[in-house]
Amino acid sequence: MRGEALYVDDLVIEGLLYGRLLHSDRARARIRSIRLPKLPPEVTVVDWRDAPARNQIHIVQDDMPIFAKDEVAYVGDVILMLVGPDEQELQNLLSRIQIDYQELTPVLDPQLSQQVFFDYHYGHGQVEQAFAEADHIFSETFHTGLQEQAYLEPNGLIAIPGNRKMTVRGSMQCPYYVKTALVRALGEAADQVQVVQEVTGGGFGGKEDYPSVLACQLAVAALKTGRPVKCILNRREDMATTTKRHPSRCHYKVAVKAGQVTAMDIDVLMDSGAYTTLSPVVLQRGIIGAPGVYRIPNLRVHGQARKTNTVPNGAFRGFGAPQTFFAVEMMMSHIAAALNQEPLAFKARQLVSQGDETSTGGRYHFYVSLPDLIKRAEELSHYREKRQAYARQTAQRYRRGIGIALIYHGCGFTGNSERDFIKAVVKLKKRTDDRVEVLASNADIGQGIKTTFAKIVADQLALPLEQIIVNNPDTDKVPDSGPTVASRSLMTVGQLLAQAAARLKQVWEPGKEQVIEEHYQHPEYMIPFDMDRFAGDAYPTYSWAVSVVELELDRLTGTADILGAWGIFDVGVPIDYNIVQGQMQGGFLQGLGYACMEHLTYSPAGVPQQTSFTDYIIPTAADVPNLVTDLVNNPFSHGPYGAKGAGEMPMVGVAPAYLEALEQAMNCGRLEHVPFTAEDVLDRLSDADGHLHPDFDTWTWQSKSEAESQPADPRQRKG
Amino acid sequence: MQIINVQTGIPFILNDRPVRSLSAPGTRLLDVLRQEFHLTGTKCGCKEGECGACAVLINGRLVTSCLVAVGSIAHQAVLTIEGYRKTERFAVLDEAFAEMAAVQCGFCTPGMVLATEALLSEHPHPSPEEIRQGLSGNLCRCTGYQALVQAVSTAAQKGAGLW
Numbered sequence: 001m002r003g004e005a006l007y008v009d010d011l012v013i014e015g016l017l018y019g020r021l022l023h024s025d026r027a028r029a030r031i032r033s034i035r036l037p038k039l040p041p042e043v044t045v046v047d048w049r050d051a052p053a054r055n056q057i058h059i060v061q062d063d064m065p066i067f068a069k070d071e072v073a074y075v076g077d078v079i080l081m082l083v084g085p086d087e088q089e090l091q092n093l094l095s096r097i098q099i100d101y102q103e104l105t106p107v108l109d110p111q112l113s114q115q116v117f118f119d120y121h122y123g124h125g126q127v128e129q130a131f132a133e134a135d136h137i138f139s140e141t142f143h144t145g146l147q148e149q150a151y152l153e154p155n156g157l158i159a160i161p162g163n164r165k166m167t168v169r170g171s172m173q174c175p176y177y178v179k180t181a182l183v184r185a186l187g188e189a190a191d192q193v194q195v196v197q198e199v200t201g202g203g204f205g206g207k208e209d210y211p212s213v214l215a216c217q218l219a220v221a222a223l224k225t226g227r228p229v230k231c232i233l234n235r236r237e238d239m240a241t242t243t244k245r246h247p248s249r250c251h252y253k254v255a256v257k258a259g260q261v262t263a264m265d266i267d268v269l270m271d272s273g274a275y276t277t278l279s280p281v282v283l284q285r286g287i288i289g290a291p292g293v294y295r296i297p298n299l300r301v302h303g304q305a306r307k308t309n310t311v312p313n314g315a316f317r318g319f320g321a322p323q324t325f326f327a328v329e330m331m332m333s334h335i336a337a338a339l340n341q342e343p344l345a346f347k348a349r350q351l352v353s354q355g356d357e358t359s360t361g362g363r364y365h366f367y368v369s370l371p372d373l374i375k376r377a378e379e380l381s382h383y384r385e386k387r388q389a390y391a392r393q394t395a396q397r398y399r400r401g402i403g404i405a406l407i408y409h410g411c412g413f414t415g416n417s418e419r420d421f422i423k424a425v426v427k428l429k430k431r432t433d434d435r436v437e438v439l440a441s442n443a444d445i446g447q448g449i450k451t452t453f454a455k456i457v458a459d460q461l462a463l464p465l466e467q468i469i470v471n472n473p474d475t476d477k478v479p480d481s482g483p484t485v486a487s488r489s490l491m492t493v494g495q496l497l498a499q500a501a502a503r504l505k506q507v508w509e510p511g512k513e514q515v516i517e518e519h520y521q522h523p524e525y526m527i528p529f530d531m532d533r534f535a536g537d538a539y540p541t542y543s544w545a546v547s548v549v550e551l552e553l554d555r556l557t558g559t560a561d562i563l564g565a566w567g568i569f570d571v572g573v574p575i576d577y578n579i580v581q582g583q584m585q586g587g588f589l590q591g592l593g594y595a596c597m598e599h600l601t602y603s604p605a606g607v608p609q610q611t612s613f614t615d616y617i618i619p620t621a622a623d624v625p626n627l628v629t630d631l632v633n634n635p636f637s638h639g640p641y642g643a644k645g646a647g648e649m650p651m652v653g654v655a656p657a658y659l660e661a662l663e664q665a666m667n668c669g670r671l672e673h674v675p676f677t678a679e680d681v682l683d684r685l686s687d688a689d690g691h692l693h694p695d696f697d698t699w700t701w702q703s704k705s706e707a708e709s710q711p712a713d714p715r716q717r718k719g
Numbered sequence: 720m721q722i723i724n725v726q727t728g729i730p731f732i733l734n735d736r737p738v739r740s741l742s743a744p745g746t747r748l749l750d751v752l753r754q755e756f757h758l759t760g761t762k763c764g765c766k767e768g769e770c771g772a773c774a775v776l777i778n779g780r781l782v783t784s785c786l787v788a789v790g791s792i793a794h795q796a797v798l799t800i801e802g803y804r805k806t807e808r809f810a811v812l813d814e815a816f817a818e819m820a821a822v823q824c825g826f827c828t829p830g831m832v833l834a835t836e837a838l839l840s841e842h843p844h845p846s847p848e849e850i851r852q853g854l855s856g857n858l859c860r861c862t863g864y865q866a867l868v869q870a871v872s873t874a875a876q877k878g879a880g881l882w
Contacts, residue, residue, distance in 0.1 A: 001813055001822055003760020003800035003829040010759035150860050152764050152772055152826040201762075201826030202860050235765040446824025446861045578820035578866070585863030586823065613769035613858065621854040621864040625847065629865075 005199045008156045008170035009232045016158070019046070019081045019221050019231040020090040022097055023241055024072035027106035027309040027606025031070050031079070037096040043084035046221040053187025057216050058180060059209050064275040064312065066185060066216045072101075073274035074309050075607050076241030078213075083221045083229055106309035106606040110271040111249060115307035117272050118280045120287060122534030124361055125298030130263035134255035134704065138335050141698035142252070142327035143673040144655075146600035147245035147593070149316050150618050153201020155210055155242055156232030159218035165192040166219050171200045172211040173443050174483035175473050181212035182219055189223055196474040203445035204590070205315030208485055209277045210242045240611040243314030244600065246270040246282055246305070250290070250327035251698075254335060255298075261335075261350050263298035266290045268324060272305040273312035279305040282313075284414050286320025288538045291359045292328035293370060293406045294350040299359060309606050315485065317590060318651045321409065326674060329405045329656030333663075334670050338701055342387065343660065344404050348374065351406070362527050362537030369570040369634040370406055373546040376632055377404065381548040381566045390664055399667065400563065402550040403660025405653035410539030411645035412488040415529035419522040425479040426496045428457065428504050430514040436461065436504070437469040438497060440481040442489040444472070447647055448579035449489050455575055456494050456640050460501030461508075479517070487543070487645025490575065494640040496520060523638050541636050543644045544570040547591070547653035553665035555685060558678035560596070560662060567629040567650050573642035574631055584629040584650045589619045591654025596662075599675050670699055731792050733758075734802025744790025749773045751789045752799060760800035760829045764858070771857030774830035775799050781837035781856070800829035808836060811878035812870075821870035823861030831857050835871050843882040844875055 036045065048055045048067040055069060056062040068077045079099070082090045107113045131137055157170030166186060172178055175195040182193045195215070200207060214231060221229040233242070248270050255263035268287050272279040287303035336346035352358075353368045378384060386402045393399060412418060427439035438457055444450040454468040471477075481493045500518040507514065529536035550564040567588050574580035597617045601609045610616040629650070635642025655674045663671050666681065673680075687693060728739035733756065742751050747766070752758045752775070761784060764772035768786040775784045776798040803809050812832055815821075822828050831854065838845060838853030845853065850871045851864070859867065875882070 001816055001825070001828055001832070002804045005825050006759070007762070007826065009763065010753075012757075150858075152770060152824065152858060152860055153762070154764070200824065202824040204860070232763075235767065235770075448820075448823065582820050582823055582862050582866055585865040586859075586861045587863070589863040590860070612767055613765050614767060618858060618860065619864075620856075620858065621851040621868065624863070625851055627863060627865055 007153055007201055008158060008198045011158065011169070011198065013158060013160065013228050015227050017083050017085055017225060017227045017229050018087040018090060019083045019218055019229045020087065020094055021081050021217070021231065022079045022094050023237070024068065024077040024079055025075055026072055026101050026103055027075050028104045029072050029101035030104065031068065031072065032100040032102050034079070035098040037093055039093065043082055043090065043093060044225050045080055046083055046224055047080040050220050050224050051185065052189035052220070052223060053185060056185070057213050058184045059212055059277050060280055061276045064213065064277070066220060074311055076311055077274065078217060081217055081221050083225055108308055108310060108602055108606055110269055110306045110308050113306040113308055116304050117276050117307055118283050118305040120283065120303045120534060121301070122360060123300035125263070127263050127265055127298045127300045130298040131255045134257050134262060136256045136339070137253065137702045138256070138338065139251070139253040139700045140331055140334060140672060142250045142330055144248045144323045144326055145675055146247050147316060147598050148239055148600060148616055149204040149206030149244070151202030151204060151206055154233045154235055154238040155207060155214060156230070157211060157214050157218055158228055158230040159215065159222035160228040161222040161226055164190055165194065166190040166222065167194040167196065168215045168219060169196040170198055170211065171207055172197050173200070173203045173207045173445055173485065175443065175475050176441050176480045177208070177483055178212050178215045179475050182215055185216040186219060186223070194474065194476045197443045197472045199472065200443060200445040204317045205319065205485070206243060207445065208315040208483065210314065235613070236611040239616060240608045241311060243277055243312055245316040246272065246279065246313040246320070246323065248286070248323035250324055252327060252331045254331060256335060256339070259349065261294060261296060264291050264296050266301045268301070268303040270305040270323070271308050271310065271313060273308060273310045275312040277312045277314040279313065281414060282315070282320040284320070285410065286324045288359055288410065288414065289321045289408070290324040290328060292325060292332065293352055293408055294332070294347070295352045295356055296359070301359070310602055311608065317587060318648050319486065321648070321652050322594060322655065325407045325652050326655045330659060330672065333660050334699065342384070344374070344383065347406060358538065360538050361535045364542065365525055366541050366636065367634055369544050369632055370546070372632050373544055373568045373570060376630060377546040377548050377566055377568045380628055380630065381550065381564060383548055386550060397555050398552055399555060399665040400550070400552045401661035401664030402548065403657040403664065405547045405656035405660070407649070407653040408542040408544050409487060409645055409649040409652065411491050411541050411543055412539060413486055414538055415531055418492060418520055422482040422520070424481040424493055424496060424520040426481045426493060426500055426518050427479055428497070428500045428516045430504060432511055432513050434510055435467050435469055436463065439478045440493055440497065441473045441475070441478045442481060442493050443484045445484065447583060448576065449484070452490055452575050452579060453494060453497055456498050457501045460498055461505050487647045490643055491639045491645050492520070494643065495638065498640040540638065541644055543572070543646060543649050545649045545653050547657040549654065549657040549661045551661050551665060553662065553681070558681035558685070560665065562624050562626065565624055565627045568632060569629065569646070569649060570632050570634045571646035572636040572639050572644035573633050575641055575643050580631060580646055581629055583647045585627055587647065587650030588627055588629065588654055589624060591651045592624060592658065593619050594651070595655040595658035595674050596676055599677055672698070729789055729793050731794060732796040734799060740789050742789055744788060746789050748775070748784040748787040748789050748792065748797070752784060758799050758801050762826055762829060764826065771830045771834065772827050774833050774857060776833055776837060779840060781834055800832060803833060803836060808878060808881050811881060812874050815870045815874035815877060819866045819870040819873060821862060821866040827857055827859045831859065831867060835874070838871065839875060839882040845871070847872065
């Protein structure tokens with residue numbers, strides 16, 4: 001607030017040099033030769049030859065090079081770094097480097113890609129039989145676009161070499177991810193690696209994987225020059241070259257019998273971009289959520305992530321779920337419309353409830369609060385009345401619509417990762433002055449985890465909040481309590497802190513230094529998750545949400561004003577009400593951006609076309625004047641004070657709610673992709689009769705008894 | 720047209736004190752503030768005048784300092800968060816922002832605070848619409864703006880008479 005918080009670019013470090021990156025400007029090419037201008041003596045070139053151990057960055061796999069050696073795989077791939085004392089001079093020199101490329105044809109469309117990075121199948125029941133016995137079979141294909149995290153502080157780090165030690169400080173979510181990547185990249189060149197998170201200006205997933213990349217590049221430069229090296233990406237560089245939300249293509253085939261969905265056959269394709277980064281985990285979360293919040297007795301799901309010559313896609317709030325929840329919510333809504341039913345009523349009849357099997361044969365062990373959330377959403381938004389009223393409107397130019405979406409968030413890591421890989425540890429250190437320091441590796445990136453941790457520990461120990469110290473994590477001081485992702489920090493790590501604090505209270509001795517360590521215990525009720533068969537409890541519990549969007553469309557300009565927006569959330573019990581509300585509101589707006597304005601595209605040569613806030617538009621204060629978010633308590637017995645994961649949820653349901661509202665306002669058939677921008681609205685409205693051109697319409701509808709269910713519009717039938 | 724003497728630098732008023740910048744006249748005010756005067760409360764989010772993180776007040780008017788050449792502000796008064804935070808008005812904003820949890824990652828905050836000052840100077844009792852318009856030049860990716868609007872509204876009430 002006072003402008004005193006020091007972000008990485010604000011640090012003063014003696015002997016500091018700058019590093020500037022040379023990015024490939026070709027999407028796919030071999031490097032024949034690199035011609036450097038004459039370099040002044042104070043400037044050093046750092047490239048793949050300088051990697052001391054291996055020229056690879058460990059994220060989940062190790063396929064991304066620290067510096068491209070003889071080929072580049074996307075526009076933005078880093079070829080080398082120039083290091084020197086004057087940033088502007090480096091920038092001038094970079095522009096004079098000439099690279100002789102042998103160009104290869106880039107693959108930009110994942111549907112045309114031959115390289116499958118990840119491929120998963122799972123399912124249950126008798127899918128073919130269910131389709132054979134169905135009254136109706138529907139199918140449709142949905143697309144979602146790229147999305148940029150657009151944290152206000154760009155990515156940036158400093159690598160500081162020491163005596164056989166390497167320290168990296170800066171903007172990040174996961175200090176131990178960065179540390180692991182550095183340990184592997186540096187090998188024997190450093191006995192000790194230290195990673196320190198500085199105040200971080202937003203992350204949203206965009207500082208989960210990418211900092212490992214920049215850290216390795218800077219550490220190699222610091223090792224070579226023997227001096228501290230800093231690189232803060234400029235906005236265009238950050239937007240053009242760092243990880244984003246995976247674009248997706250989701251195909252749904254759905255069987256309905258006697259008004260109930262009896263089977264889904266789902267095929268999900270995600271565009272991984274040039275390297276694997278976190279794609280396997282994003283894809284897993286996406287396909288596990290693909291059947292949505294519905295009870296589907298017969299299910300078959302196939303998911304792939306394929307390589308393209310585009311920016312590697314990675315973590316972004318929601319992590320695979322926004323893609324598939326968009327698709328399933330639109331699919332359910334379209335089926336309801338085809339069957340002449342109100343979408344919410346149709347969906348509400350198929351909801352999962354406590355004790356039901358999950359998509360992967362696990363169990364919903366705890367109360368499913370969706371009916372309560374729907375009720376609250378209806379009270380606040382008057383959804384049903386408005387939905388009916390807007391169906392009768394006759395206005396031509398200004399037309400209204402309202403839409404609703406139901407989603408969940410699987411809290412914490414997918415599968416057994418907490419037990420098998422993360423093995424979180426936390427410590428509480430009581431000082432001789434009786435102040436208690438929280439030692440955990442979770443980073444405050446604006447979500448307020450420091451406050452929340454402090455509140456938990458203070459409450460358990462019955463101490464004033466001021467007596468609890470939470471510093472930014474430094475891997476030399478804090479144990480590995482895992483990364484700051486998946487809305488796990490509070491639910492999982494917060495619970496460990498609550499337990500540690502309870503133990504500390506029992507042994508508390510005034511004036512004495514005491515340390516309590518607590519290790520993660522996998523909940524006993526969980527059905528172990530078998531990653532090979534994709535079966536078992538994928539998550540310990542679920543958070544639930546209902547999103548409603550009401551809008552007024554100007555059919556002349558294609559623009560829509562938000563008349564009302566409601567987000568109703570079950571996060572268990574909020575530990576800090578204001579912090580949770582802030583998360584819900586911020587996430588909701590990111591979801592709205594995803595739905596209708598945040599649009600990223602590549603040129604035919606694979607060059608990103610939107611690389612600044614001038615042409616990549618994110619919501620401003622003026623866009624949603626009337627957002628209402630509300631929380632419904634549903635305590636989680638295994639979370640601290642009943643808390644569950646929260647932060648990702650608000651992002652997920654906004655796009656389908658917005659599009660359902662837009663469909664009603666446009667009144668010309670089904671919409672099937674996001675973002676759906678004002679230009680898209682005008683394009684669709686200007687099509688001959690407002691309907692999607694049949695060549696692009698993927699919707700099909702087959703009915704067993706043809707005579708009974710003849711669709712009103714013959715164009716709705718295909719295939 | 721101002722004549723600028725390279726030796727004596729560009730004179731301007733920075734947070735109520737006369738200073739001289741020895742940077743080239745074409746240097747961005749943002750860089751002058753952060754690098755020459757070590758006032759790092761002014762943040763760099765885009766260098767294209769789109770995000771508002773680098774907003775400062777020049778003669779009371781809100782500007783994005785990344786788009787201002789230091790040579791163009793000779794003898795003018797620049798107020799950054801470091802100067803503003805000493806004021807009574809800031810204390811009111813500080814309390815209101817904290818009360819409404821209007822700060823998440825904090826990177827947009829200094830710019831947002833100065834945008835609020837500019838807004839309240841013009842409209843001491845702003846409507847929610849005026850607040851939203853007044854802050855619409857400053858991007859925030861964390862809060863969804865809801866808490867910010869409430870904070871400004873609260874500050875306008877509690878600080879009535881100050882603006």
